[in-house]
Amino acid sequence: MYRAPSTMSLLCLEASARLGSFTAAAQELHLTQGAVSRQVQALEGRLDVRLFTRRRDALVPTDAGRYYLDEITPLLQRLERATVNVTAFKGRGGGLALSVGASLGAYWLIPHLPAFTRAHGEITLNLSTRVGPADFKSGAIDASLEFGDGQRPGLRSDFVAALHLSPYAAPAWVKRHGARVDASTPRTALLNHHTLPDAWEQWFSFEQIDASPGRDGPRFEIMAMALNAAVAGLGVVLLPDYMAQDMVQAGRLQRLSPRTWRYARGYYLVYPEESQRLPALQTFRTWLLGLSQAEGAQTDPTATP
Known part of the structure; x- marks a missing residue:
């Protein structure tokens, strides 16, 4: 044997x-x-x-x-x-090593974490961040809250939330260029982020705007950098409401369309098969999906906008 x-x-x-x-x-x-x-x-x-x-x-x-x-x-x-x-913790909790996208973590997850820690003080969350899909080969993380299509071979993926986007710009930029994004908007004023390389083309299609091709504006690695570029007056950026709302309330950003467009991909909780037996992950997963449902974020990502 x-x-x-x-x-x-x-x-x-x-x-x-x-x-x-x-x-x-x-x-x-x-x-x-x-x-x-x-x-x-x-x-x-x-x-x-x-x-x-x-x-x-x-x-x-x-x-x-x-x-x-x-x-x-x-x-x-x-x-x-x-x-x-x-x-x-005698098996009643423990640590959970979670990787999370930088912008989602800072603007959506972390503001909700005090409620989680109050309800589950037996669990210690250890957060790290990265751009793109998490790599589980090192064994350093138990799960990842990441942006994608939910198709990670050999891994389990629970859909958490869709990504809804609208255009935003600084009031000073709006004063100079107008409060609409249309075919006359300079392509160089369209701010981009690497995770959504085709977002502006899809936005124009969604709005039925026939925008001529041209050189787009700056491209940023993460959404938070693109947000700050828009606040600084560099141009227009597509953002989810959870990232833009504080800047709108502070008068530093202005929403340029009443409509919201849903991107084809969304946010998923991803983890190896063996991680699902971790009590800390089971507890966090239940809380996370409940939070998403309570906020109305559990929209089918394959549905037509």
């Missing part, structure tokens, strides 16, 4: 590869250099493959070693987090 390698042998392998030395790994793991070396040799014997090329100045993982490390490192990180959580 096959038996999986021991956790200690995997820890010795990971530390030796990361530190490039059996000696350094032994110091970190509070073992002798010989014990670490024997653990790795036993693992190589069980797998019948060399995991390291031994050099005088360093250990270098072989191709097989790099592949094996890529597979086991996330598992070891999850094991460490599970141990910390069960020790600290």
Whole structure:
């Protein structure tokens, strides 16, 4: 009967590869250099493959070693987090490592988090941010609240909210160029963000405006940068209401259309299959979907606007 390698042998392998030395790994793991070396040799014997090329100045993982490390490192990180959580919270809560888009996190999620922490003080949220789909291979995150189409092979995706957009500009810009976005609006005044590269073309189609092609305005990596560019008077930007409303109330932005257009993609809670068993993720998922429903954001993203 096959038996999986021991956790200690995997820890010795990971530390030796990361530190490039059996000696350094032994110091970190509070073992002798010989014990670490024997653990790795036993693992190589069980797998019948060399995991390291031994050099005088360093250990270098072989191709097989790099592949094996890529597979086991996330598992070891999850094991460490599970141990910390069960020790600290006795299985009743724990930490949840969540990746979230920068603009969605700052303008929508974080303002709602005080209510979550009051209701679920047993859970500690650890937030990180990135642009684009989250990478779960490192094992550093449990779930991601991200923008997309919900089609992530090998991952579960729960639809959270649609993205509704309208055009906004600074009052000073409106005074110079008018309070409508139409075919006469300079293309160079149309502010863009990387996540919605075709947004303006689709907006013109939605409004049935025959806009001639031309050089668009500046392109920004995230929505928050495009918002601030519009506030500074650089042009017009398509934004969701949750991002623009504070600036509108402060008199720093003005909405240029009474209509709202829904983008084809939306926001999803994405996580690996194994993460769904985490009590903290189950609790957060239930709260998040309930929040979305309460705000009326649970609109079918495939429906016709």
